[in-house]
Amino acid sequence: MNKDCVIVYESIYNGNTEKLARSMAHTLGCHLIKPKEALNTDLSQYKAIGFGSGIYFGCHHPSILEVVNKLDRTEQHVFIFSSRGAPVLRNYHEPLKKALIEKRKKVVSEFSVRGYDETGPWVIIGGGNVGKPNEKDLKKATKFLHKSFPQYCMPDYYQNVTTRLPVKENFVHKYTHIVNEKPVILTGDLVTINHNACLGCGKCKEICPLKVIELIDHKAVPVNELDCTLCRLCEINCHERAISLHYSWIDAIKVAIRHGKRKSL
Numbered sequence: 001m002n003k004d005c006v007i008v009y010e011s012i013y014n015g016n017t018e019k020l021a022r023s024m025a026h027t028l029g030c031h032l033i034k035p036k037e038a039l040n041t042d043l044s045q046y047k048a049i050g051f052g053s054g055i056y057f058g059c060h061h062p063s064i065l066e067v068v069n070k071l072d073r074t075e076q077h078v079f080i081f082s083s084r085g086a087p088v089l090r091n092y093h094e095p096l097k098k099a100l101i102e103k104r105k106k107v108v109s110e111f112s113v114r115g116y117d118e119t120g121p122w123v124i125i126g127g128g129n130v131g132k133p134n135e136k137d138l139k140k141a142t143k144f145l146h147k148s149f150p151q152y153c154m155p156d157y158y159q160n161v162t163t164r165l166p167v168k169e170n171f172v173h174k175y176t177h178i179v180n181e182k183p184v185i186l187t188g189d190l191v192t193i194n195h196n197a198c199l200g201c202g203k204c205k206e207i208c209p210l211k212v213i214e215l216i217d218h219k220a221v222p223v224n225e226l227d228c229t230l231c232r233l234c235e236i237n238c239h240e241r242a243i244s245l246h247y248s249w250i251d252a253i254k255v256a257i258r259h260g261k262r263k264s265l
Contacts, residue, residue, distance in 0.1 A: 001197065001240050002029035005152050006046045008038045010053040010061040016083035016115030016133055017054050022236065023138040024050060024081065027145045029154030029241035035063035043067075044074040048152050049105075051096060052081035054115065059095045068099045079148060080110045081141070085117030085128055109148035113137040154241050157184050158192045165189070167225050188222035190247055191234065195219050197242035204234035204243060209265050229255050 005028045011018035025032045028050075033041065043049060051068065053061035060082060078100055080093050089112045100107055114137075118127035133141075146153055157177045165173045167189050175186040185195040191212060193204075200218035205211075210227045213220050213234060220242070222228070228245075230252060235243045 001031070002152060002154060004047040005030040005049065005149075006041075006043065007032050007050040007052070008035060008043075008064065008067055009033075009051075010035055010063050011083075012061070013054055014116045014118070016113075017052055017081075019133055019138065020081060020083055020113060020141055021050075021052060023141050024145060026236065026241060027142045027154065028149070028152055030152075031239075035061075035067045038067045039070060044072050044076075046076065048077040048079075048108075048149060050079045050081060051100070055082050055084040055086070055092045055112075058090075058092055060093075065096060065099055068096065068103060071103045071105070073104045076105050077108050077149070078105045079108055079145075082112045083115030083133060084112055085115065085119070085122070087114065109144065111141060111144045113140070156244055157194065158186055158189075158244060158246055161186070169226055170224065172221055172223060172225070187219075188225055190225045190230075190245065190251060191222035191228050192244050192246055193220050193222060194242045194244075197240045199240055199242075201239075203237055203239070207233045207237050209233070226258065229259060 007021050007025050007028070007030060009017055009021040009032060011021065021032055051064055053064050080096055082092065084092060093110050093112070097107055113133045114129045115132050116127055116129050122128040157179065160177055161175045172187050173189055177184045177186060187193050187195060198219050200215060200220065202215055204220050205213045205215055209231065210224070210229060212222055212224045212228045214223045215221070230245060230247055232245060235245055
């Protein structure tokens with residue numbers, strides 16, 4: 001878990017900003033907190049903070065501004081994000097940006113996407129920006145953080161494994177990667193679990209619909225990788241960001257072939 005960063009967000013309408021915040025938190029490997037919790041948290045302990053919400057009447061949610069107004073004047077890197085109904089961002093970030101600058105925060109970058117809106121005239125046609133933010137938008141958010149905050153993004157140690165072995169039925173590969181002269185233990189290829197980060201909570205085992213993951217010696221292990229449908233539930237719900245999926249378009253096609261005759265879970 002990345003303890004240098006935290007994301008403070010509010011999402012009260014269609015969950016648009018929450019989707020964005022969760023994607024960003026996964027990229028950074030950090031915690032997500034709502035404003036109510038943020039008001040009772042010492043935010044000065046973090047080197048970088050993300051602040052975001054939907055855009056309501058031209059600015060961020062008042063609860064986000066309340067948190068910012070109670071910050072101390074510790075110098076920190078921050079980024080602003082939002083989801084909005086309007087096709088153009090305009091100056092919606094300016095009130096929050098101004099409040100952050102007054103608190104001596106360095107606003108490194110800003111990010112915004114269109115979100116599903118079913119208010120006002122949009123109700124006549126069933127809503128505007130239907131399906132937004134979509135997967136493409138979330139990938140843009142990931143690229144945004146890798147560009148703006150590369151030093152805080154969660155490393156994918158599997159990418160540094162030089163000799164990868166073919167995935168086999170009911171067999172799990174184990175890799176050791178050295179980071180700062182200390183070994184990082186990885187298990188799995190399609191579903192890779194960082195045992196240094198895994199707490200053995202069992203959430204991934206419980207949530208996986210295909211029973212791909214088991215707990216062995218208090219650590220999650222992908223014992224049936226070839227059954228994985230790439231749904232990402234384990235990856236999304238791992239609070240320690242210990243799980244990452246690695247696949248090509250060929251692997252994705254193999255999923256359809258392998259499970260093509262299934263009638264149910």
